[in-house]
Amino acid sequence: MLLRTARSLTANPCDAEDLLQTALTKTFMAWERIEDHRALDGYVRRALLNTRTSQWRKRKVDEFACEELPEPVGLPEPDPADRQVLHDAMWRAVMKLPERQRQMVVLRYYEDLSEAQTAEVLGVSVGTVKSAVSRALGKLREDPELTPAR
Structure with a gap:
């Protein structure tokens, strides 16, 4: 169920697995501070969201300026x-x-x-x-x- 949540936050299944692993690691690192261990699912979901938000904010931009814009690749517009x-x-x-x-x-x-x-x-x-x-x-x-x- 947590992997499904991670997949809904990312476009790539491999990224979802990495995201879940990171969230589980963060949960493990904070184990002593978690008061109610019955609410771990909610804690991990919050860690998933916070981690994905941090990744999104830090994302690397792979764009660069160029003289001419390339023609868009794709299907032609239907008639x-x-x-x-x-x-x-x-x-x-x-x-x-x-x-x-x-x-x-x-x-x-x-x-x-x-x-x-x-x-x-x-x-x-x-x-x-x-x-x-x-x-x-x-x-x-x-x-x-x-x-x-x-």
Whole structure:
């Protein structure tokens, strides 16, 4: 569980392991000062956060000034017309959903409400929102208009 916390604080799994090892070492070094040994998880989590914050503040900047900026490497921007076609196809697929599922999908993904907020707006339980949205997304995945050609 502590490794999962460390992984959420870093982008690299190896860095997460190093971070956790450092936090555990700090915990061991402070063992005499820790009054409640039942709360070690919280102490180690705080050590993880403090260590990561210190690393972030001390990070080495590998940037340097140059005469010309290099061209960005990556994928070209998609054609706006293709994006609009996909957007229209997605909206048509959403409109095919039953009304209740459509309401939940629109609130969750178009209005960016949380599951709890969606449940509150519709007067249903969070579990109802989760299951209905899951079924709706399954239907959208099966829609032939949205399935990429193979």
